Amino acid sequence: MKRRHTLLIVDDEVDVLESLRHQFHRAYRVLTAATGKAAIDLLNENEVHLILSDQRMPGMSGDVFLSHARRIQPDAIRMLFTGYADIQAVINAVNEGHIFRYILKPWDTNELEGIIRQAAEKYTLLSERKELIAELQEANVRLTHANDELARAGRLKTAFIEVASHEFNTPITLVLGLTDLLRLSNPDRPEEDREILRQITSSGRQLSRLVTNMLTLLRAEDFRRTLQRTPVELSELIAGVVDQVRPFVHARHLQVEVDLAPDLGTFEIDPDKIAAVLVNLMTNAIKFTPDRGRIAFRARLDDDRGQAFIEIEDHGVGLEPEALEHLFQPFFTQFDPSRHSSGDFGFQKRGLGLGLSIAKQFVEMHGGDVTAERVEGGGTRLSIRLPRTEAAAVDRADSPPDGATRTDVEPQPRQEPAT
Numbered sequence: 174m175k176r177r178h179t180l181l182i183v184d185d186e187v188d189v190l191e192s193l194r195h196q197f198h199r200a201y202r203v204l205t206a207a208t209g210k211a212a213i214d215l216l217n218e219n220e221v222h223l224i225l226s227d228q229r230m231p232g233m234s235g236d237v238f239l240s241h242a243r244r245i246q247p248d249a250i251r252m253l254f255t256g257y258a259d260i261q262a263v264i265n266a267v268n269e270g271h272i273f274r275y276i277l278k279p280w281d282t283n284e285l286e287g288i289i290r291q292a293a294e295k296y297t298l299l300s301e302r303k304e305l306i307a308e309l310q311e312a313n314v315r316l317t318h319a320n321d322e323l324a325r326a327g328r329l330k331t332a333f334i335e336v337a338s339h340e341f342n343t344p345i346t347l348v349l350g351l352t353d354l355l356r357l358s359n360p361d362r363p364e365e366d367r368e369i370l371r372q373i374t375s376s377g378r379q380l381s382r383l384v385t386n387m388l389t390l391l392r393a394e395d396f397r398r399t400l401q402r403t404p405v406e407l408s409e410l411i412a413g414v415v416d417q418v419r420p421f422v423h424a425r426h427l428q429v430e431v432d433l434a435p436d437l438g439t440f441e442i443d444p445d446k447i448a449a450v451l452v453n454l455m456t457n458a459i460k461f462t463p464d465r466g467r468i469a470f471r472a473r474l475d476d477d478r479g480q481a482f483i484e485i486e487d488h489g490v491g492l493e494p495e496a497l498e499h500l501f502q503p504f505f506t507q508f509d510p511s512r513h514s515s516g517d518f519g520f521q522k523r524g525l526g527l528g529l530s531i532a533k534q535f536v537e538m539h540g541g542d543v544t545a546e547r548v549e550g551g552g553t554r555l556s557i558r559l560p561r562t563e564a565a566a567v568d569r570a571d572s573p574p575d576g577a578t579r580t581d582v583e584p585q586p587r588q589e590p591a592t
Contacts, residue, residue: 177202178293179220183212183238184227184254193225196282197289209233209241216245222296223289225276228255243271248299250292254278341384349377369420376417383449400538402563405444407437407481411472414451418459425464432471437481441562446535450543453528454485454555461553462489479561480541488552500529500545539563 180201182193190205197203204219206212209230215221224242228235239251253275267275273292276285352373356362362370415431422429458468469486533543541559548554 178222178296180223181212181215181221182225185230209238212238213241216242221246221249223292224249224251226253228253239272250296252276252292345377345381349374382445401443402441404439405442407440408433410444410448414448414455417452418455421459425459427462428467430469434473437472437474442539450532450535453532457528458485458487462487481559483557483559484554486548486554
């Protein structure tokens with residue numbers, strides 16, 4: 174709705190006041206006063222946007238009144254009527270009253286209407302500018318508050334990193350030290366025991382590297398700086414992951430069906446990070462698959478796009494539909510917190526809800542992506558798209574989407590139960 178401005182007209186001639194009131198009352202809310210003192214009283218009682226004052230008035234001249242008006246309502250647009258060639262009065266009105274225009278008597282009706290309209294438009298512009306400045310100042314206050322909160326969060330994060338560094342590295346050091354002590358205390362252990370100790374040591378060292386890298390990238394706030402690409406045989410890396418989780422598979426009497434395409438070949442990836450991704454996805458499947466259940470681990474190629482598709486499918490408890498969109502968020506879990514267990518691979522036991530979030534970030538660092546979907550009949554399928562090279566990842570990011578999220582090409586069957 175268009176604003177209706179208030180116009181205050183001050184003149185000691187009643188006929189002039191009545192004529193001007195009649196001329197402007199349709200477009201403006203018009204107030205009139207015959208003296209400067211009466212006009213000041215009106216200014217103290219009403220919000221006024223436009224002021225039109227005569228110069229020669231008894232008791233208080235127009236320039237003096239406009240000077241008072243400026244102090245009472247500084248935003249009002251002030252104009253001066255004069256019927257005399259009184260240059261000094263005009264100068265005073267300009268200097269003291271900061272008038273917008275001065276108008277000679279007798280006036281031209283159309284010209285006066287144009288001047289009042291311009292004054293109203295100027296008031297509106299200045300008022301909107303003032304509101305915008307106030308909004309900007311308020312936004313600056315909110316931004317300052319947000320920056321303070323970010324700084325506080327940064328301090329908390331730094332403290333968390335230092336505590337996490339100690340809490341993570343202490344048990345890792347103990348595990349590696351104790352396995353070395355066991356190996357040295359009896360060099361003649363059976364081959365099966367030596368293999369178990371070797372796997373414990375290997376996993377402990379990998380965990381130590383991952384913790385170091387995670388803390389480093391958290392401090393640096395730049396995940397990509399820690400990406401160390403190297404040529405890796407993808408099938409060998411996957412086999413190593415299956416070996417790493419094999420003790421937990423045996424403990425739960427699970428069956429892992431490994432189905433790998435025979436021509437996966439070499440990928441330029443960070444092996445520690447991709448291994449961590451696959452271990453996270455496998456342990457997630459293990460934890461939510463009932464004892465003696467089945468897990469499928471598949472990998473196939475899309476040579477046209479220079480990438481691999483990796484799927485880990487369980488037939489466990491599955492996910493609620495609303496949980497899928499939050500699955501890769503840090504600390505997310507849809508299960509009862511009483512089931513929390515950082516080092517237990519028992520059914521439906523779980524950690525802090527960071528594993529899948531970290532896995533997603535690691536895959537995206539390589540230019541790939543991770544998705545999750547429900548399996549008909551119960552269970553969850555986690556799918557990874559992994560580009561073969563860094564160049565393939567860049568090309569994929571630059572190319573327009575084709576609308577397909579998955580391929581219908583079936584992998585070559587080759588079952589290797591990891592029981």
